[in-house]
Amino acid sequence: MRGQLIGTPPSGAGNEPAPATGATPAGTPPTGAAGPVAGATDPHEPDLGHHxxxxxxxxxxxxxxxVRRAPMPDWLADPVIAALGDLAAYPDPAPARAAVAARHGRPPEEVLLTAGAAEGFVLIARALRDARRPVVVHPQFTEPEAALRAAGHRVERLLLDPADGFRLDPARVPADADLVMIGNPTNPTSVLHPAAALAALARPGRVLVVDEAFADTTLAPGVEGEPESLAARRDLPGLVVVRSLTKTWGLAGLRIGYLLGEAGLLARFAAAQPLWAVSTPALAAATACASPAAxxxxxxxxxxxxxxxxxxxxxxxxxxxxxxxxxxxxxxxxxxxxxxxxxxxxxxxxxxxxxxxxxxxxxxxxxxxxxxxxxxxxxxxxxxxxxxxxx
Known part of the structure; x- marks a missing residue:
């Protein structure tokens, strides 16, 4: 399997516009690794802010x-509407946190509720400013890289090969990468990587971020739950799973998602989060969507x-x-x-x-x-x- 590793300088406060990445043109099989690229802004650099x-x-x-568009079921609409009558009180995330934790078989301290998955990427980027070699596996959702660059990181891109069906070869990820981000299933390719391939990326000293915003859309014959999900894995060092409730349940305007991972790591992310970041109606939705019926x-x-x-x-x-x-x-x-x-x-x-x-x-x-x-x-x-x- 082939892929190309390329570097991009950070962007954000005090930085010049993002320089060129030298990304392989679409349809051209990558030929190997390339080092960091510096220079003037490239008009062909992808617009990471386009959605x-x-x-x-x-x-x-x-x-x-x-985002799926369908009438909201009563079991979801009723608690969200009821929460509108309690907006004078500050949000209490504890019940929703416990419900999400129970769904994934984790203790509550291994759950961090966020204002959508996008906020999770921002928190990770800000909390892990000490990451020396962050690598983002592309093509994938652009917000993880955008958040890293905005926080001042110099990001390297691992471009998967279209000729190989955009499949992940764990050996292509540099051994010394201490922050790796990948989607599963991946947006926009719709490729579902084997859980074993992703688990092979986890190691001490590395934070592995797996974006599972679309995991609840996946299905496999003979598999009762979500095939290839790592949401319940507590044995992998440095694993952080990013989840979203906005896709299947049509809640993009409500902004609700969460992170799953080691308690100490999530505490670092929580320290970068504003107070009361998740609204009371969004917390009600999180609780409802974690129920067995949901x-x-x-x-x-x-x-x-x-x-x-x-x-x-x-x-x-x-x-x-x-x-x-x-x-x-x-x-x-x-x-x-x-x-x-x-x-x-x-x-x-x-x-x-x-x-x-x-x-x-x-x-x-x-x-x-x-x-x-x-x-x-x-x-x-x-x-x-x-x-x-x-x-």
Whole structure:
């Protein structure tokens, strides 16, 4: 397996704009490691601050955002609404913390509730300013690297190879990397890495951050829970699992997520967190979503999602020149079509919003991420996409 290791200088207060990274162009197999790169700002450097919500403007069918849109069930809506009557009191995270801990078989001190997964990345970056060699495995969600650079870190990128299905080879991660960040399943590739491969990255003296924001969307035959999740692993040194409740339950506007890890490590992150960072309604949502009924509902939703994803994959497979990255395992599919620069704009003209790929390190304008939707929406989208490609 191949991958490329490249360096990026930090960005943030007192720093110049982020220099070039020398990232491998999309579709070009990486050829090996490269050292840190310095120099002038590169106009081709991916915009780490670009996210799918920017694509989903009013009037377009939204295939750019991975948040599930469905009516909120009563068991979730009722406690959130009830919490609005208690806003005069400061938030008390203890009940929600205990509920989340029980869900994952951990003591409460191994849970830190956050205002969404994004805040978790910021806390990690700020608390671990002493990290000497942080490495981010790409392509993946850009906020972990953005948070590190904003905190003054010099980040190295390990670019996984599209020719190899963006699969992780643990041996590609430098042995002396003391902070490693990776997503599982990974946004935007939808690749689900084996838990054993991720566990192989853990070692004393290293903090291993695994972003499991989409873990509850995954399913595997014969597996009762979330396949390849490390959320319940307490034996791996330095492991921090980042979780989000905003995707499956449509709570992006409420901002609720949490970190799982060693108590001493989470205490360092908590020291970087503002007081009362998570609102009372968000805490109510966290408690409700940790219940056994909620977990069972997640599994049912994941099963329906898998069927809808299979339908999308089958329809995409019938389009000329379109290929998918690996075997999609989450709520989105990453596609590549050579010469597709401008395809996103033509889809917008026809009323469809998809996520551009060139803002993810390691990808380019030939890559697009498509959210999984119901079969009727998928069929309508494929019809438009086919017409554009034929033209």
């Amino acid at each position: 799918g919500d920017v694509e989903a403007t009013p009037g377009l069918v939204d295939l750019a955002v991975n 977990v069972a509902a997640e599994r049912a939703i994941a099963a329906r999602l898998a069927a809808d994803r299979d339908h999308l994959v089958a329809r995409l497979s019938g389009l000329p020149g379109v290929r998918m990255a690996g075997h999609p395992a989450s709520a989105f599919v990453l596609i590549h079509r050579p010469g597709a620069d401008g395809l996103r704009e033509r889809l917008r003209e026809r009323g469809w919003a998809v996520r551009r790929g060139d803002t993810f390190p390691g990808l380019g304008p030939d890559w697009l991420r498509i959210a999984v939707r119901d079969p009727a929406t998928t069929d309508a989208f494929i019809g438009v996409l086919a017409e554009i490609l034929e033209a």
